[in-house]
Each structure stands twice: as C-alpha cells, then as structure tokens.
Amino acid sequence: MAKVDTSLVAHLPLFAGMTPEALDEILREARSARYPKNSAMQGADAQCFFLLLHGHVRAAKTTPAGEQIVVRYVTPGETFGLAMAIGAARYPATAMAVDDSVVLIWPTSAWPRLVERFPALAANTLQTVGTRLQESHTRILEMSTQQVEQRIAHALLRLAKQSGKKLDHGIEIDFPISRQDIAQMTGTTLHTVSRILSGWESQGLVESGRQRIILREPHKIVVLAERSADSGAA
Amino acid sequence: MAKVDTSLVAHLPLFAGMTPEALDEILREARSARYPKNSAMQGADAQCFFLLLHGHVRAAKTTPAGEQIVVRYVTPGETFGLAMAIGAARYPATAMAVDDSVVLIWPTSAWPRLVERFPALAANTLQTVGTRLQESHTRILEMSTQQVEQRIAHALLRLAKQSGKKLDHGIEIDFPISRQDIAQMTGTTLHTVSRILSGWESQGLVESGRQRIILREPHKIVVLAERSADSGAA
DNA sequence: GCCTCGTTTTGCGCTAACGCAAACTACCTG
C-alpha cells in the first residue's frame, strides 16, 4: 500500500491542530483508491469512510419510490460516508463519482480508536457536520420561501463558489452536471430547470450545454437569487 | 446557584459513557433558568448553550424578508444553541419557549475546556448533530418529492412520536402549536394547513382546536403519509 | 358578562410549476 504524502492533506480542516506524527499515524490506517467517472462508491452498509483527494462525488438520497435528491456534491478535501461517526450502521445516502476520483478510505472499525487517540478528530468532524447542518437548514429555508428560479440561482452560485473554474468570460462549474441533477438539488423537475436555463441563456446570463454550465454574468445571477418573490419581473 | 441533581440528567445521550464525577464537574459549570411561555431565549450572539430540562422550545430561522421556518421543536433532554460547537459566532436560529420551560445554561466559553477534559462530550455531540443532519436531509427529501398533505402527515406523526401524550382516544401533541407553526415546518401556508386539517377532522382522523391537535387515528395518518403522489384519492 | 385580539375557517380567482409527450441534439460506440 503506497504511503500518502502528508503534505497534501495536512492543511485540511479535518486535521487541524494535529502534529505531523499524529497525522502520519492516522494516514497509515488508510488506503487510497481510484474510482472512474460514473462509478458507485459504496455498498449498503457503512464499512468505510472517505476523504476525497481528487475529483467530484455526488451524494444522493433515494425515496422508497425511487426518486432521488442530491444531498451535496463533495469537493476535494472533504470527507463523506461518515455514517458511523454519527452511529448509523447503514449509509443514509449513496455516493457516486461524477468525475474520475481519488479517495482515501478508512475502515469504519478504525474510527473509535482514532477518535480516542486523537480527540481533535471528533472536534473537527463536529465542526464540519455542524456546518453541513446549517447548510441543510438554509436549503430548507430556501425551499420553503423561494420560487424555483431563485433556488436554482442559489444552487448554481453555490456550485460555482465551491467548484467554479474561472474563465475570462465567466465561471464554469468544474464537473459534469445535468439539468436533472440541478432539479434534484432544488426540488423541482428537469423540465423546469431546462426552461429557466434556456431563459437565462437567451438573456446572456449563462452559457450551457450537455452537462456543462458557465455563469457568464454571476453578478446578475446574484441579483436574481436575492430577488424576493414579489419583486416584479423584467 | 442551586446544584443540579445529577440523577436527572445522567441517562441523557449527551453524557453517555461518563463517570458520575465527570458529570458532576460538567454540571458545576452550568446554571439553570426558567423561561415563561412565549419568551425569547437567546440574543444574537452565541454566548451560551442550553440543555432543556422541562418544557418545549421552538427553534426557528428567519429570512431577510422576515419569513420564518421552524427548524425543530426541542424536547426535554435535548441540547440547543450549539453554535459554538460548530465554530459559529452567532446563532443560526432563534429560540423561544412555547411552554414554561427550564433549562441548564453553560457559557460558550466553557465548551473548549469541557471538550478537552471530556472528549466523550464531543463524540456524543457529534452523534446528535449527525442525527439532526440526517433528519434535515429527510425533510429536504420530503419537501422535494411529497405533496403538502403527506408532509403535514409526516410532521404531525413526528411531533406525536417525540412529544405525544397518549390519550385513550388518540395521541395529543403535548404543547401549543398553531396552524402557522405547522405551515412553517412543512413549507406551506397556514391556509393550506387549515384546509387539510379541516378535511381530516371531518373524516375523524384528528380532533383539533386552537393551538391543539389530537391524532385520533394515527394509523390512518400513517397511511396518508406513505401514500405516494400518484396513488389515487378516495 | 362583555370586549378584544389572535387564531382558525372558508370562498374565490390565479398562476407557478408540474406532467406528459414529442422532437431535437450531442456524444459515444462499433
């Protein structure tokens, strides 16, 4: 098993406040793996937890009826599959690589030992889980109070912020994402997303194509996102 | 400052795996307070965190436009106002006692010390925050895929489960809750909630009045909750 | 017992968004 270069991950919030030796010890328990684009990453029960090193991962939750929602897109440096840290035996969501991805993998069984030995690990994880909880609440707030157009605007701005590639003529979302995906992030249908993006495209706000979106006028999209339900159109 | 009886709180998940001495030491840092019905419990910045001993607390989040959503109802034994544990300087939500309530209060400043001294505290908190995160995701899933009637059914069943008082003719939700509150939990309007509850009432599923709801036929409400969008009506 | 205020109910019109269906397009495969 190839050893992971600590310098690549030392700066991550997960490892904040840890000595190089501690980090080294933690990394020794991990193995790394590569997942090709569009491959599923998890089985039903939570035997591992992951740290994404490279690529992009989509975490989604499925209804009994088979409909899906996107819980989040994981970007490099983030952890996922933390079911066991919160005491769940099975993953609440499924993960799938949307791009060729590289991850570090720890067996779930290592977690209790690691936490006991390095309490900062629990504290750091608490921070990130807490942040995600707040983001969830924000999302619930948006779904409760905003129209679809505003929600899509917010979703795209968030994606651009966390995975945006700066171009000279805008910001491109740096992984393949379909209308359907955006619909599943905002609680609507791919049809509605398509209509709205088409509208934006004809106004020059975005440029988009097959699984590809470029924000040409991020500033104007911010305005759209913040426009309250009753502020008049056009 | 009156000392808190450890036996009242020793069994709480927050203190799982702690010695009586540790518990005692933690409780020594807390003070208790009583909040009358309908009083606000927090200022803007997160100077304290709370453990609810008695009563019921409503945690709500407000939009820039002044609309509110209910994040959750806190039941006795649960913590709230944990902003600092996740590194936030200000509360993301506001708390208000919906019943006469009694809480334990710790100063935010005590948290880092407590966590360092009792690592189990962080681990336990991680568990509860993680559980809440999952509940949030479930709520997002419901808002994305279910109709209002199903969402209301789920919300009431959840309330009944966590704060239901068993009567011989059903389950009563054990604190004052208005149509507006339910609307803010399910992402709809008080009008729609009222209409749906009226409908249920005329079918004998519930009995309700001013800030008061009794589930008369919990079983049938479960059926309603699980009915998928397309399953035909009556 | 009467008054007042907050909550709930209900009617009515409207529209944002869905759902279905069909056409179109880009990409990948053989």
Place this chain on the structure above:
DNA sequence: CAGGTAGTTTGCGTTAGCGCAAAACGAGGC
C-alpha cells in the same frame, strides 16, 4: 460513418397550492 443512447428543449393542458379577503370562533382580560 451510421446507429444508438443519454441529455436537452419545447409545447400544451392541468392542477395543487398560494394569496387575498372576510367572516367565524374562542380564550383571556377588564
């Protein structure tokens, strides 16, 4: 290069639920 597949666009009819407004109700205060 032809064919197939997955993603996207668009039209059209429908409707769940909103928004407004007014009335009815009920609880607590004076």
